[in-house]
Amino acid sequence: MSIQWFPGHMHLTRKAIAERVKEIDVVIEMLDARLPGSSANPLMAELTSGRPTLKVLNKQDMADPVRTARWLDHYNAQPRTQAIALDASDPAPARALIDACYRLAPLRGGMVKPMRVLICGIPNVGKSTLINTLKGKRAAKTGDEAGVTRTESRIALADDFYLYDTPGMLWPRIFVxxxxxxxxxxxxxxxxxxxxxxxxxxxxxxxxxxxxxxxxxxxxxxxxxxxxxxxxxxxxxxxxxxxxxxxxxxxxxxxxxxxxxxxxxxxVMHLGRITLETPEMFTGWMKAGLKADAERAERKRKLRDAGHIRAERLPKASAAAGAAHKVR
Structure with a gap:
């Protein structure tokens, strides 16, 4: 079974992020601590390439703490990247991400050079809950179903700290x-x-x-x-x-x-704290997925060259994902 879900508003989100990231200092990518690799959108890595990135493993209170530690080590070993784990509803660790942003972009801050942060992630990962916790009031809609946030919004967390919220966006095509x-x-x-x-x-x-x-x-x-x-x-x-x-x-x-x-x-965690993947598992899945996707593309190319199917624009997502993702 192939699971695919990329509604129309996600195409608009993709375009909005591509424009907004040009003036962004730090990218916060929220991940689900129960599936950090799968919840890291490969397209996001492509769109935000070159920007300092803070990986936030949200819902850590629902995840296996041993596996969460392995994922934090994995991400913190990457260049221009920091990773923290938190529960978005807890104000103490949630505030820690502001300090992490300043560590990633130490030359930003103050009214002349305000910190500009883009927060992104897949649907239902907890972005809106985190924003409301940081803001101290209901600044963003929340819900337990995918696709609650539909438009970009700017939120001032301080006079010199602006957070740009974006709708949740999944992989354009899930090839793993x-x-x-x-x-x-x-x-x-x-x-x-x-x-x-x-x-x-x-x-x-x-x-x-x-x-x-x-x-x-x-x-x-x-x-x-x-x-x-x-x-x-x-x-x-x-x-x-x-x-x-x-x-x-x-x-x-x-x-x-x-x-x-x-x-x-x-x-709802009735089973306990569970994480469905490790960095090593996901690396193997990604390699196999990229290989299968390349083989599929080659078969399609041969059919197109033979005139069996009409020529079409091939999506960049899977090829770019291999270069940009690398379990980022």
Missing amino acids: PESGFNLAASGAVGKNAYDEEEVAFELVAHLKVFYPALLQARYRLGLTPEALAQTPDEELIAVVGRQRGALVSGGKVNLQKAAELLITDFR
Whole structure:
């Protein structure tokens, strides 16, 4: 299954960011700490290339702290980049990002050279919540579904500190299948863009290998780790359905409902603190995705040259992503 979701307003956001970044001093890219690689838009790296970047791993209170530390080390090792982890609703660490911006652009500040910061990220990553926390009042709309913010806005956090908020923007084309599943599990894509059962199967396959104790505790499975690892994913989803009452006539499990319950349990942290990827995992996924995408493009080129399909403008996203992303 290919998960794709790039509504019309995201095309407008892409154009707006390309124009705005010309006068920006620091870029804040908000990431979901549960899926930092997948929530880092490759196109964003291309659009903001050359600008100091602050990677904010938001929702860190929902993520695996050991894996969060590995991601922070990964990003902090990159040039002109700093990374911090926070919970956007907590005012103390949220204020820390202002100091981080001044460290990245030490020559900015004061009325003559005010700090100009662009904040961006995928949908539903928590930008609006963070902005409201920094501002101390409801400066931006918030919601638990993707695509709440639709237009750019400028917010003055101080007399010499301007924050430009932009709507959430996903990858123009998600060519890493694992990232598509993780983004869907987190709620970053619209509900009509994915099949809940397939996403739940991918989610439970990760959990039974890397977080078996959390899975056992939530659903009272009563299985040994070895037995759990060998249990088919569909059977585990069925167990979730029985435990949560997702039944239809005859006592059969409604797999669709069971899948929705598992995804919701992950999103609201009923399963515990979970991170769906490590830097090493994502690097491997990205390499495989780029290779498959290049092969797809070559097949398409041959068909076009043979006259089987009409010539068209090829998107830059995937090729540029390989050069600009590098798990940024």
